[in-house]
Every structure is written in C-alpha cells, then in structure tokens.
Amino acid sequence: MSTPQEAPILVFDDVSFGFDDNLALRHVSFELMRGETLIIHGAAGSGKTLLLKLALGLLPATSGRIHLFGQDVTRLPERDWFDVRSRIGVLFQEGGLFDSFTIEENVGYPLVNQRLLQVPPEQIRPKVEQSLEFVELGHTLDKFPSELSGGMRRRVGIARAIVTQPELLLYDSPTAGLDPITANNIIALIVKGRDVRGATTVIVTHRHQDGEILERYRYNEKGGGLRPVGANGDSTRTRYMVMKEGAIAFLGASLEFDCCQDPYVAKFASR
Numbered sequence: 669m670s671t672p673q674e675a676p677i678l679v680f681d682d683v684s685f686g687f688d689d690n691l692a693l694r695h696v697s698f699e700l701m702r703g704e705t706l707i708i709h710g711a712a713g714s715g716k717t718l719l720l721k722l723a724l725g726l727l728p729a730t731s732g733r734i735h736l737f738g739q740d741v742t743r744l745p746e747r748d749w750f751d752v753r754s755r756i757g758v759l760f761q762e763g764g765l766f767d768s769f770t771i772e773e774n775v776g777y778p779l780v781n782q783r784l785l786q787v788p789p790e791q792i793r794p795k796v797e798q799s800l801e802f803v804e805l806g807h808t809l810d811k812f813p814s815e816l817s818g819g820m821r822r823r824v825g826i827a828r829a830i831v832t833q834p835e836l837l838l839y840d841s842p843t844a845g846l847d848p849i850t851a852n853n854i855i856a857l858i859v860k861g862r863d864v865r866g867a868t869t870v871i872v873t874h875r876h877q878d879g880e881i882l883e884r885y886r887y888n889e890k891g892g893g894l895r896p897v898g899a900n901g902d903s904t905r906t907r908y909m910v911m912k913e914g915a916i917a918f919l920g921a922s923l924e925f926d927c928c929q930d931p932y933v934a935k936f937a938s939r
C-alpha cells in the first residue's frame with residue numbers, strides 16, 4: 669500500500685503583492701517540505717521581509733495562492749489566522765521584544781496568547797524556563813530586555829520563537845548587527861532549534877556564512893554543539909533563494925548557487 673504524499677508545509681503559488689507597476693512581490697512560487705531549510709538572500713528592499721509577512725498572513729496576497737500546513741490560507745479570515753500562526757515561530761528583524769515585559773513574560777507571550785495551544789497556566793513557567801535554558805539564558809527570567817546585550821536579546825527572541833515547539837520557524841535577519849562570534853552562536857541555536865524537532869526553517873540573512881552553517885551542520889544531540897553533515901547521505905535539505913526587485917532571481921541547491929553565472933546572484937553566493 670502506498671503512503672499518502674505529505675503536504676508541503678508552505679507553498680507560494682504565483683504570489684504577487686502590490687498594484688499595477690508597483691508590485692513589491694512579483695510572481696513568487698516555491699514550496700517547502702517538512703524539515704527543509706530555505707536561506708533567503710537579496711538586496712535591501714528586494715522583498716524578503718514582505719515574503720515572510722505574507723507567509724504569516726500579516727499582509728494579503730494581491731494575486732496567487734498561499735498554502736500552510738496543507739490548508740489554503742490565501743483568503744483566510746483574521747480570526748482563523750490565530751490558529752495557523754500558533755504553528756509558526758517567528759523572529760522579526762527588530763527582535764520584537766516588549767520593553768515593559770520581563771524576559772519571562774516576553775518568552776511566555778505566545779503560550780498565553782495562542783488559544784489553540786491551551787497551555788494550562790501552571791505549565792507556562794516550566795515551558796518558558798526550558799526554552800530559555802535552550803538558548804542558555806535560564807538566569808534572565810526576571811530581567812527586562814534593556815538589561816541584556818543585543819546578542820542576548822536575539823537569543824531571547826529565539827527562545828520565544830521556539831517556546832510553542834512550532835512546525836515552521838521564520839527568522840528575519842537574526843544575525844544583523846551582531847559581531848561574528850555572537851552571530852555564529854545565534855546560527856548554532858537556530859540549527860539546534862531546527863534539528864531537535866525537525867522544524868521547517870526559513871531564514872532571511874545578509875551573511876553568507878549563516879547559510880553555510882545551516883546547510884553544512886546539524887545539532888549533535890549526544891555531545892551538544894554542531895557536527896558536519898555529509899556522511900551516510902545525511903543532508904540538511906537546504907535551498908537558497910535570492911530575491912531581486914520583488915522576484916525570485918535564484919532558487920536552488922548550493923551547488924547551482926555556487927556556479928550561478930548571473931552577476932546579481934553571484935554576489936550573494938561568492939565565497
């Protein structure tokens with residue numbers, strides 16, 4: 669008996685956003701299966717953040733269709749989006765922490781506010797603690813965001829993105845503005861967040877290394893830390909997308925990405 673084919677986690681089918689000559693996204697099509705990683709590069713203003721916003725239903729597609737978890741969400745009423753979003757973890761570019769909330773309240777926010785999850789109140793603190801331990805910030809529960817460094821705030825953002833154990837994780841420029849060592853630590857946490865649960869991961873980044881680490885390493889459950897992939901046909905199933913003026917200029921695996929002759933795409937692929 670053949671097993672039914674698994675539905676993709678996220679599908680963009682000829683999606684455009686904007687009007688007439690001012691399309692900010694143009695005919696974007698791709699699909700992501702469970703456990704896959706998509707690295708999105710592109711110049712400033714090329715539509716990377718917009719793509720994530722449409723995937724979250726924060727902006728409506730002007731044309732085309734978007735599917736999430738096998739469901740057509742293109743014209744989903746806002747009240748139904750809450751449940752879909754409870755299956756997605758997000759880290760936005762600005763971090764998005766609430767300044768007047770403690771770290772515990774910030775990380776617990778999705779648990780308290782997503783009704784589909786129905787987390788009993790007594791389970792919220794243990795889940796928050798677990799999530800903060802995951803990013804090695806278990807000692808910061810009572811602090812406020814202003815008391816933490818930029819890199820620590822980014823880690824809190826990751827803790828909040830993963831606290832609901834989502835199937836899909838969207839990261840918008842998680843390493844922007846960080847020094848290289850902190851940036852690598854952040855990416856290592858994103859690898860860990862992906863591999864511990866097999867989450868589908870989309871990451872917008874300007875750093876070429878971010879993609880390389882996500883593609884070439886897995887989280888090592890036994891010893892902690894990262895281990896290189898490649899042995900026994902192990903692969904992180906990573907693809908690269910390059911956005912240009914709202915359209916996809918490139919979508920494919922690293923080998924094609926590295927060899928791409930298009931000068932715009934080559935700028936993002938260069939070693």
Ligand SMILES: Nc1ncnc2c1ncn2[C@@H]1O[C@H](COP(=O)(O)OP(=O)(O)OP(=O)(O)O)[C@@H](O)[C@H]1O
Binds near residue numbers: 714
């Ligand atoms: N809500 C909106 N309505 C219409 N146009 C928008 C909206 N938000 C952004 N844009 C436009 O869409 C284009 C792409 O913006 P976007 O924020 O996706 O860029 P980006 O690739 O993420 O850039 P950066 O790397 O600087 O973050 C920009 O020209 C922007 O002005």
